[in-house]
Amino acid sequence: MITRLVLENFKRYRGRHEIAFREGLNLIQGHNDAGKSSIFHAISYALFNQTPSLGSATYPLVSVGESRMRVTLEFLSPNTGALFRLIRYRSASKSSSSSGFRLQRYDPSAGWLTILSSETGSKERDLRLKLAEILGIDKRLFFNVIYSEQKEFVRLIRGGTDVRRTLDAVLGLSAISAAKKCINEILRDLRNKLQRLVDLKSRVNELKEFEDKFLKEVKKISDDIVNLEREYKKLMGKLNSLEKDKKFVDSLKALLNRVRDLSINLERLDAKLSHANEEFNYLIKPWGSLSALQSTIMKIKEELKEQENEHLNINNEISNLEEKRATILRKVGYIEDTLSIRVKVSKRAKCPTCGQPIDPNTIRREIERLEFERSKLRKELSDLENQRKLFEKKLKELEKVREEKLSILHKYMQNMESIQRQLRLINRIKDEKTRLMDELSKALSKMKDDLRRYANMYLPQASLKLEDIHDVDNIEPLISEIYERIWRDYSSVKAALESTTAKIRSLLSQRNSLINNINDIRERLKRYEKELQGLERIEQAIEDLKTVEECFTKLESELRGKILRIIASKTYFWYKQLVSDPIYVSVEIDPDTYELKAQPLGFPEPQPVKGFSGGGHETIFALAFRLALAEMTGFGGFLMFDEPTDATDSANRDAIIEALYKASRKFRQILLITHHGIGREVSAHVVHVSFDKGKNSSRIEIIGP
Numbered sequence: 129m130i131t132r133l134v135l136e137n138f139k140r141y142r143g144r145h146e147i148a149f150r151e152g153l154n155l156i157q158g159h160n161d162a163g164k165s166s167i168f169h170a171i172s173y174a175l176f177n178q179t180p181s182l183g184s185a186t187y188p189l190v191s192v193g194e195s196r197m198r199v200t201l202e203f204l205s206p207n208t209g210a211l212f213r214l215i216r217y218r219s220a221s222k223s224s225s226s227s228g229f230r231l232q233r234y235d236p237s238a239g240w241l242t243i244l245s246s247e248t249g250s251k252e253r254d255l256r257l258k259l260a261e262i263l264g265i266d267k268r269l270f271f272n273v274i275y276s277e278q279k280e281f282v283r284l285i286r287g288g289t290d291v292r293r294t295l296d297a298v299l300g301l302s303a304i305s306a307a308k309k310c311i312n313e314i315l316r317d318l319r320n321k322l323q324r325l326v327d328l329k330s331r332v333n334e335l336k337e338f339e340d341k342f343l344k345e346v347k348k349i350s351d352d353i354v355n356l357e358r359e360y361k362k363l364m365g366k367l368n369s370l371e372k373d374k375k376f377v378d379s380l381k382a383l384l385n386r387v388r389d390l391s392i393n394l395e396r397l398d399a400k401l402s403h404a405n406e407e408f409n410y411l412i413k414p415w416g417s418l419s420a421l422q423s424t425i426m427k428i429k430e431e432l433k434e435q436e437n438e439h440l441n442i443n444n445e446i447s448n449l450e451e452k453r454a455t456i457l458r459k460v461g462y463i464e465d466t467l468s469i470r471v472k473v474s475k476r477a478k479c480p481t482c483g484q485p486i487d488p489n490t491i492r493r494e495i496e497r498l499e500f501e502r503s504k505l506r507k508e509l510s511d512l513e514n515q516r517k518l519f520e521k522k523l524k525e526l527e528k529v530r531e532e533k534l535s536i537l538h539k540y541m542q543n544m545e546s547i548q549r550q551l552r553l554i555n556r557i558k559d560e561k562t563r564l565m566d567e568l569s570k571a572l573s574k575m576k577d578d579l580r581r582y583a584n585m586y587l588p589q590a591s592l593k594l595e596d597i598h599d600v601d602n603i604e605p606l607i608s609e610i611y612e613r614i615w616r617d618y619s620s621v622k623a624a625l626e627s628t629t630a631k632i633r634s635l636l637s638q639r640n641s642l643i644n645n646i647n648d649i650r651e652r653l654k655r656y657e658k659e660l661q662g663l664e665r666i667e668q669a670i671e672d673l674k675t676v677e678e679c680f681t682k683l684e685s686e687l688r689g690k691i692l693r694i695i696a697s698k699t700y701f702w703y704k705q706l707v708s709d710p711i712y713v714s715v716e717i718d719p720d721t722y723e724l725k726a727q728p729l730g731f732p733e734p735q736p737v738k739g740f741s742g743g744g745h746e747t748i749f750a751l752a753f754r755l756a757l758a759e760m761t762g763f764g765g766f767l768m769f770d771e772p773t774d775a776t777d778s779a780n781r782d783a784i785i786e787a788l789y790k791a792s793r794k795f796r797q798i799l800l801i802t803h804h805g806i807g808r809e810v811s812a813h814v815v816h817v818s819f820d821k822g823k824n825s826s827r828i829e830i831i832g833p
Contacts, residue, residue: 163826287723
């Protein structure tokens with residue numbers, strides 16, 4: 129049930145306009161072109177984003193001159209009784225991105241809670257599925273049963289292909305037609321498959337002949353491959369042996385190069401040793417021997433030690449003098465302080481401390497005594513200073529001699545280090561020479577032994593000459609000759625191996641190709657034979673499907689007839705409720721065209737309703753048919769009729785209003801657009817619509833309690 133509708137800049141409703149609907153019959157009245165039908169357009173726009181007249185082109189719904197519009201629809205779910213609010217809005221722009229929606233549910237404790245919103249990514253399809261869940265209707269049911277548009281009432285009762293297709297979908301009969309269509313498609317596919325299976329029989333025989341032929345070729349190629357693989361293994365064994373010999377000869381070459389390097393290194397070591405000996409003799413020549421140099425160094429070190437002892441004694445003497453000097457300086461300081469006090473006192477008659485009279489002679493004698501002691505101490509200080517200078521002079525002389533000896537010692541020590549370093553170098557050279565000579569001897573012995581063995585294999589005539597070879601340069605030609613023999617054999621075997629490998633690869637490729645063909649043939653045979661095994665099942669399935677199709681046809685005919693009879697019965701029931709004086713005795717629906725027919729009084733058979741013109745009976749039958757459809761589909765939330773009383777006479781018009789008032793109890797809510805003043809006597813809730821020319825806008829007024 130719809131409870132509230134708010135229009136903002138929708139069509140001729142400029143600004144904000146709110147309509148409250150109630151349960152039962154709600155009359156929407158007003159003059160022509162006042163904006164009554166726009167209310168139904170707003171409801172269809174809010175629910176399905178389209179209107180009957182404009183379809184999905186909704187931008188013209190924005191009031192002329194305004195930039196945006198919004199429609200708010202509040203309704204109760206017929207299933208749960210929950211209150212919902214649907215807000216849909218858009219701008220005057222043609223762009224689809226300028227529109228949006230928001231679906232909310234009312235929670236008594238939390239208020240309005242958003243369920244879906246285009247602003248959070250929800251799509252139009254999501255909204256329609258949710259509305260179908262809440263209201264139990266879809267777009268087809270809404271526009272063909274719930275919402276009866278002005279001047280479109282009679283469309284459904286006039287029949288036709290489109291009407292039949294629409295009503296079959298609304299009534300659920302299209303499912304049977306869809307099932308029959310699927311059965312026909314399956315039958316067509318099965319017949320095509322049956323013909324294909326007949327063609328497969330001859331194809332299977334051809335494939336079996338190809339399989340036998342390919343198997344014989346595979347066996348022949350496999351035998352050839354086995355023989356080539358034996359030859360390949362022999363060649364690989366010989367090639368591996370030659371590779372080992374080649375690597376060994378390479379090692380002989382490396383050993384020969386090593387012998388040469390050792391010989392060169394020995395020559396270099398001899399030259400280096402000779403030079404080291406010459407350098408040693410040059411360094412030792414001034415001393416004659418290393419022991420003489422060591423004795424001289426020891427003597428200088430002893431002299432330096434004696435000087436250090438003497439230097440230490442002098443420093444001790446200087447320290448003693450410094451102590452004596454410090455003692456005398458303290459005494460001199462005391463005497464000078466005392467003299468200063470006595471001189472100040474001598475100039476006064478009384479002592480400033482005790483106040484006793486002062487004897488000038490006594491003071492004078494004490495001053496003279498103190499001055500004499502000070503002079504004596506200063507003389508001692510002068511003597512101490514002279515002694516200190518003598519000691520310091522002697523220290524400088526000792527330091528000078530010490531520096532000279534240290535310089536000589538440093539020079540001799542450097543000579544000693546150079547001589548010892550040279551001796552170590554000579555010993556290292558001798559050790560290295562001994563090591564290289566041992567390595568050279570072992571290398572020559574090994575090289576001759578290895579060369580003798582390979583010479584017996586590849587150069588038998590050269591084996592006797594090896595005993596007489598002592599020069600390394602004579603060995604190299606023999607190694608080169610052996611290597612050339614091995615390389616020629618290696619190249620020949622490798623070429624034969626590559627040729628054999630190429631033949632094996634070619635045969636393997638041919639065999640694999642044949643095997644792939646055989647596998648493909650076998651796979652196809654397996655698949656074909658499996659299909660052929662189902663030949664009888666397909667024939668039986670075709671017969672069974674024909675029976676099912678006949679059953680579906682019979683079921684569809686019986687179900688359609690039964691449903692149409694029920695709808696016709698309900699239509700006649702509502703017809704009698706809608707007219708003041710029924711003049712038709714029965715109603716039926718043509719099962720082929722879905723055209724509504726009624727039998728007038730005195731007529732032997734029903735006549736097409738579209739031929740009735742008096743009293744608006746075609747419109748009355750159309751309204752009765754809509755009510756019957758609504759009752760048949762089981763939707764009882766709300767119905768919307770746009771001027772169903774148009775073209776009816778006054779007697780029938782009053783009967784229609786009275787019948788719809790009673791029907792609103794069954795369908796809970798009916799929204800009815802009528803001409804101004806019609807039906808107010810039976811409705812407690814009237815919405816009056818008028819057009820305000822001054823504001824250039826439609827206007828809403830609620831009449832009633």
